Amino acid sequence: MILLMKMKGAANVLNGLKxxxxxxxxxxxxxxxxxxxKLAINDGMSVKVLTAYRLAFAAAFTVPFALFSERNxxxxxxxxxxxxxxxxxxxGGSLFQNLFYEALALTSATYVSAIYNLVSGITFVLAIAFGFEKLKLGEAAGKAKVFGTLIGIAGAMVLTFVKGMQINMPFHVNLLKNNNPSSQHHHSHSSNDLLGVVCALASxxxxxxxxxxxxKMIMEYPSQNSSTALMLTAATIQATIFAxxxxxxxxxxxxxxxxxxxASAFSGIVGSGVVFLxxxxxxxxxxxxFASIFNPLMLLLVGCCGFFHVG
Structure with missing residues (x-):
């Protein structure tokens, strides 16, 4: 009996960690x-076209998956x-990805990832406004959510805007060494940097x-695989027309x-299809x-990618 209780407790922990x-x-x-x-943009590919292809690959992956997994x-x-x-x-699809990746083309992956950490704060405010979250400042959980959100945003901003000590590695890998001339003009004018900031904030x-x-849609239509397929199909149509x-x-x-x-296939099938599911x-x-509080982790990962000269 004790062994069964321990096994059940371990299963609950694993389900909670999933x-x-x-x-x-x-x-x-x-x-x-x-x-x-970043590599595809550096090769001269249009952000709008890449986004349209990405969403098309995502829809082509999720629609059959949804039809099969939720057929009954x-x-x-x-x-x-x-x-x-x-x-x-x-x-979540056409507008967000065009804005986010246009900002990526105009600025840098590290900067855009840092600004992206504002999503958790904005989501927190909207979730309270629409009744998905309760503020509950009188409870420990409520205080933890507020302070955790603020600390996450502040930490990300400090990591981005405060210049720290440079670490010199014994060797470097430059994935952008064959820079496309058409992609270099993005960083030559401060107006482009400002536009990049605006696009990042809007995203x-x-x-x-x-x-x-x-x-809200999951509450209305609880089959999340099918709702994701519908979303990506709509996003594909929107992004393709815009492109x-x-x-x-x-x-x-x-x-x-x-x-x-x-870039089109991986970002579509994995970066949108699997990720949105x-x-x-x-x-x-x-x-x-919960879905937004992990965004600061991406800044750390993108910072590590600076070793490959793509951050």
Whole structure:
């Protein structure tokens, strides 16, 4: 009996740690995606085209997965669900990714990742405003959420804006050594840096709105795999229309056996398909705030990528 109780307790601990492990994995996958994006952009690929391809790969992966995994338990799709899918696709897919990766192209991965840590604070405020979280400052849990959010944001800002001691490694790996001239103009004008800051801040608000809307959609349509597939399908349509309207150079749409195809496929299937499925599941299990508090980890991982000269 005692052994069974211990085994049950261990299983409960593992179940409790599962969302934490998955969200840490999400940050690792996001960081890998950012590195590949930076390499593709450095190769001269348009951010808008890359985002359209990414979402197309993501939809192509998640739609069959959702159809198979939830074939016998999928609720009826209503016009309200379709509208919420459109909003999720806009704020979490097409708009967010175009803003985030345009900021990445105009500034640096480290800077954008630092600004991205504002998402947890914005999400916290929105979650309270929409009733998904209670402030509860009189309780230890409420104080921990507030102070944890503030400390996470402050730590990320300090890490970004305070110049520390430089560590000289015995050897370096420069993945951007073959710089494309067309990508270098982004860093030559302060106006581009300012635009990058604006895009980064706007992407934070867009992502925070998506997390809140996604939490609401899961309540309305509890099949998270199908809701993710609907979201990515809507995002693909939006991003493709936007890219075709703004990028008239047809050579940008050509994919060969190169970094452009790798970045599009990996960021779509893994960086969006797998990641959004995980985030949707974690939001369903632990709420919208939980899904955003792991963002500071990405800054640390991107900082480590500075060794490869892509941060």
């Amino acid at each position: 969302p934490v492990i998955l969200m840490v994995l999400v940050q690792v996958l996001f960081t890998s995606t950012n590195v590949l994006y 338990k999928r609720p009826k799709i209503t016009w309200r669900v379709i509208f919420m899918s459109f909003l999720c696709g806009l704020f 934070c608000f867009s992502n925070a709105f998506w997390i809140i809307i996604q939490a 075709f309207c703004s990028e008239r150079d047809l050579s940008q749409w050509t994919l060969g056996w190169n970094i452009r195809l790798l 995980i985030i949707s599941w974690c939001i369903k299990k632990r709420g919208p705030l």
